[in-house]
Structures are given as C-alpha cells and as structure tokens.
Amino acid sequence: MSTETSLKGWTRDEMAKRLAQDIPDGSYVNLGIGIPELVAKYVPDGREFVYHTENGLLGMGPSPQDGQGDPELINAGKRYVTANPGAAYFHHADSFAMIRGGHIDLCVLGALQVSQSGDLANWSTGEPNAIPAVGGAMDLVAGVKSIYVITQHCTKAGEPKLVESCTYPLTGLGVVTRIYTDLAVVEVTQDGFRLVELSPGVSFKAVQERTGAKLLPALDGVR
Amino acid sequence: MINKQVASAAEALADVADGATVMIGGFGEAGSPIELIHALIDQGARDLTVVSNNAGSGEVGLAALIKTGRVSKVICSYPRTANSTVFPELYNAGKLELELVPQGTLAERIRAGGAGIPAFYTPSAVGTPLAEGKETRTFDGRDYLLELGLKADFALIKGRTADTHGNVLYNKTARNFGPIMAMAAQTAVVQVEHVVQAGELDPETVVTPGVFVERVVAVANPVHESELVAAGAVYP
Numbered sequence: 001m002s003t004e005t006s007l008k009g010w011t012r013d014e015m016a017k018r019l020a021q022d023i024p025d026g027s028y029v030n031l032g033i034g035i036p037e038l039v040a041k042y043v044p045d046g047r048e049f050v051y052h053t054e055n056g057l058l059g060m061g062p063s064p065q066d067g068q069g070d071p072e073l074i075n076a077g078k079r080y081v082t083a084n085p086g087a088a089y090f091h092h093a094d095s096f097a098m099i100r101g102g103h104i105d106l107c108v109l110g111a112l113q114v115s116q117s118g119d120l121a122n123w124s125t126g127e128p129n130a131i132p133a134v135g136g137a138m139d140l141v142a143g144v145k146s147i148y149v150i151t152q153h154c155t156k157a158g159e160p161k162l163v164e165s166c167t168y169p170l171t172g173l174g175v176v177t178r179i180y181t182d183l184a185v186v187e188v189t190q191d192g193f194r195l196v197e198l199s200p201g202v203s204f205k206a207v208q209e210r211t212g213a214k215l216l217p218a219l220d221g222v223r
Numbered sequence: 224m225i226n227k228q229v230a231s232a233a234e235a236l237a238d239v240a241d242g243a244t245v246m247i248g249g250f251g252e253a254g255s256p257i258e259l260i261h262a263l264i265d266q267g268a269r270d271l272t273v274v275s276n277n278a279g280s281g282e283v284g285l286a287a288l289i290k291t292g293r294v295s296k297v298i299c300s301y302p303r304t305a306n307s308t309v310f311p312e313l314y315n316a317g318k319l320e321l322e323l324v325p326q327g328t329l330a331e332r333i334r335a336g337g338a339g340i341p342a343f344y345t346p347s348a349v350g351t352p353l354a355e356g357k358e359t360r361t362f363d364g365r366d367y368l369l370e371l372g373l374k375a376d377f378a379l380i381k382g383r384t385a386d387t388h389g390n391v392l393y394n395k396t397a398r399n400f401g402p403i404m405a406m407a408a409q410t411a412v413v414q415v416e417h418v419v420q421a422g423e424l425d426p427e428t429v430v431t432p433g434v435f436v437e438r439v440v441a442v443a444n445p446v447h448e449s450e451l452v453a454a455g456a457v458y459p
Contacts, residue, residue, distance in 0.1 A: 053396075054326065054327075055250040055253070055396050055399055056250070056396045056398055056399050057395075057396050070395065071252055071253060071447045071449055071450075072253045072254070072394045072395045072396060072397035073253075073395040074250075074251065074253050074396055078250075078251040078252075078253075078304070078305070083395070089395055089396060089398055090398070091330075091398050091399060091400070091401065091402040091403055091430075092250075092276075092327075092329075092330035092333075092399050092400050092403060093330045093331055093333070093334035093402075093403045095327075095330070096326070096327030096330050096331060099327060100327060100331075100345065100346065100347065119350075124352075129315065131302055131310070131311050131314060131315075132302075132321070132323045133300070133301040133302055133303035133323070134300055134301065134323055134324075134325050134326070134353065135300050135301040135325075135326050136300070136325065136326035137325075138325040138327075138328075138347045138348045138351060138353065139325050139326060139327030139328065139347040142345075142346040142347045142348070142349065143327075143346065169351065169352045170350055170351045170352070171351060172349075172350065172351065173349065173350035173351075
C-alpha cells in the first residue's frame with residue numbers, strides 16, 4: 001500500500017464538486033452526513049436539486065448564519081438548516097415512504113467499505129463495546145433509486161475501502177452503483193469495479209494498488 | 224362537551240402504570256417533549272419500555288428519564304448522539320435492553336400499529352445483522368422482512384398549537400414522529416405552546432386530527448434540550 005505514499009488526489013470539496021456534475025437537473029437528493037453534505041455547495045449552473053432530509057423536510061437549504069439557528073429546523077445530522085422556497089415538512093412515516101417507495105432519485109452516503117458487488121458497510125465497525133446505532137441508512141439504501149458513495153479511497157491506516165467483500169456489518173446488499181474517492185470515480189458493474197475517471201496526476205496503477213479488488217480499466221472513450 | 228385540555232403535565236400523566244410502553248416524540252431535540260418527560264420522571268412509573276428515535280443527551284429530558292433507572296427497554300434507531308453519556312453507561316453495564324430498529328422501519332411499525340396493521344413486509348435491512356431471526360418473503364423476485372406494528376400505552380408529543388378537540392399543528396422538523404405516535408398510543412398526550420378553542424384552526428391545515436389525541440397540555444415557553452445541556456442542567 002505504500003508505493004506512492006505522497007499520492008495527492010482530489011480534496012473533499014473537489015470530490016463533492018465532481019459528484020455534483022453527475023446529478024441530473026430536477027433530482028430529489030438525500031445527502032448523508034459528512035463529506036456528502038459538501039455536494040450541496042456545488043450545484044452546476046442551470047440545474048436545480050431538491051434536498052430531502054429524512055427527519056422530515058424536502059427543500060432543505062444551507063445552514064443559517066451563526067446565532068440564527070432554529071432548534072426545530074434541523075437536518076438528519078441534527079445540524080441547523082434552512083428551508084428553501086418550495087419546501088415541505090412531513091412526518092417520519094411519509095418521509096420514509098418517499099425513501100422506500102422509490103420517490104427519491106439519489107442518495108449520497110459515506111462508507112466504511114464497499115464491495116465489488118455493491119454491498120455497503122457504513123453503520124458499524126462491529127466492535128463489541130460500540131453502541132449500536134443505525135439511523136436511516138438501511139432504509140435509504142433499500143429504497144432510493146441510486147446510491148452513490150463519496151469517501152476517501154483508503155482508511156487513515158491505508159487500508160482499502162473498496163474490497164472484494166465487506167468484513168464490517170452490512171448496511172445493504174448490492175446497492176452502490178458509483179463511488180467517488182480522492183483518487184478516482186469508480187462504477188460498480190456486474191463484472192466488478194470499473195474505473196470511470198482518474199483524479200488528475202493519479203495513475204490507474206496507483207488506484208489499483210489501493211483497491212482491495214480487481215479494478216477494470218475505463219471503457220473506451222471514457223477517461 | 225369535548226375539551227381535551229388538562230391543567231398540567233402532571234395531571235396528564237398521572238395514570239401511567241409501571242410496565243407501560245411509552246412512545247416519546249422527537250428527533251434529537253427537535254420535537255422532544257421535555258416538559259412532559261420531566262413530569263413522567265416526577266410521576267415515578269417504573270419498568271418502562273420507551274420507543275423513541277434517540278436516547279437523549281446530557282442529563283435532561285429523555286436521558287434524565289433513562290438515568291432514573293425506571294426504563295428497562297429502549298426501542299430506537301440511533302441511541303448514539305453528541306453528549307449522550309447516560310445511555311452508553313447503562314447499556315454497557317447491562318442494565319438496559321436495546322431493540323435497534325432502522326429509522327424507517329421504526330416509523331412504519333409505529334404507523335402500522337396506529338393503523339390496525341399488525342405486521343408488514345419491508346426491504347430495509349435485508350442481508351444485514353438486523354435481519355437475523357426475521358421471517359423473509361420474496362415478492363417479484365426481491366426479498367423483504369416481516370416487521371411487527373408497534374403500539375403504546377402512552378405517547379408524549381410536542382406540537383405547537385392544538386385546539387380543545389385535540390387537533391394538532393406542529394413546528395417545522397419538530398413534527399417528525401408526533402403524528403404517527405399519536406395514532407399508535409392508547410393515550411396520546413400533546414404539549415403545545417398555544418391551546419385554542421375548537422373552530423379556531425383551519426380544518427385544511429390540521430396535521431393530526433383530534434381523534435388520535437386524548438390530552439392536550441399548554442406549555443407556553445418550552446425549553447430546548449441543547450440549551451439545557453449547554454448550561455449543564457440536570458433533572459431533577
């Protein structure tokens with residue numbers, strides 16, 4: 001794993017910006033906590049997305065200025081947010097009907113591990129003393145039409161997060177279709193991981209070395 | 224004449240029995256009925272099963288109730304929250320049973336319980352550790368888990384405005400579990416900032432129809448959990 005330790009790919013903001021390019025105009029989007037939240041900063045010109053937060057708001061807007069927060073207007077990460085023009089509030093059963101019923105187009109989540117068949121592990125490291133907590137992740141991956149993962153390619157310890165099969169407890173089976181990392185954009189195909197695009201200055205070889213499963217080269221005409 | 228308003232939170236919760244199942248609204252502090260929870264602590268019922276999305280933070284509200292040792296089981300989706308110390312301590316000491324439920328499954332179990340549906344199939348959690356021991360059935364080539372509806376003896380809910388018939392309006396994302404918990408509880412108790420006479424609410428805007436609500440309590444200036452936690456408040 002340490003052949004090119006100084007490898008410098010996309011920053012978190014660049015990853016989020018790259019992902020936002022792939023969201024069609026008019027999409028209803030649920031953003032997970034952490035790096036996924038950054039995606040909202042990079043809506044491409046001429047497009048409008050409606051953000052869903054599963055605690056009960058469609059049309060979520062950015063965080064308010066310091067001191068302007070309303071404790072009863074928060075997102076799934078329990079942070080203060082605002083409501084955009086055209087927003088709607090609803091109760092939890094309706095919110096998860098939107099999710100499970102296939103009404104939300106895209107969900108962007110973080111990951112502990114993604115397998116080459118699209119299995120996602122992102123809720124528990126399985127440590128015996130950890131307090132188990134799952135939230136809405138299992139519902140989101142079961143019901144939202146497309147699941148994109150945005151994550152560092154490797155853990156802080158240098159272990160690959162893209163693996164043959166997940167060793168952490170699963171959130172869902174065969175649910176992830178695309179992965180946006182600091183090094184590359186990768187899609188999950190029937191044949192396994194396939195490169196879509198490399199971060200500038202990063203080689204295919206370097207990404208393969210940091211991936212815990214076979215990485216197929218990008219299809220012709222796609223870089 | 225119908226008038227569901229009661230004089231105080233204490234009066235509204237006087238008949239909670241030991242061993243009761245109590246649904247408590249809120250997602251984090253948004254919609255957490257702190258004054259009702261504190262009244263339940265004062266009331267003293269023991270061996271409670273609490274159904275709530277989270278497990279409280281600091282030592283006020285839901286966390287304070289758990290700290291009394293009178294909660295034997297928590298059914299929730301996310302007991303790990305910032306400033307959450309009471310739940311981990313009791314859970315790791317083996318003094319508290321946890322039934323962990325995916326958030327959407329929790330919501331639908333509550334809705335179903337209130338709608339007369341004893342069980343339903345859902346795709347959430349298939350193939351995960353939370354599917355263990357659950358009946359699976361395949362529809363149109365996809366696997367689903369059987370989940371049971373949830374009912375409660377009491378629900379503690381925070382709204383913004385209610386009328387004397389128990390019709391309730393909520394505030395922004397504090398709505399969360401309120402409407403479905405009102406449906407699922409035999410006795411739904413709602414604290415609101417404003418109680419108005421029947422006829423003063425536009426029927427088109429009512430969120431929870433009064434048939435689901437048994438008792439309404441006026442709490443004019445409800446406290447917010449985060450402010451209490453930041454101030455280091457401890458209840459009682």
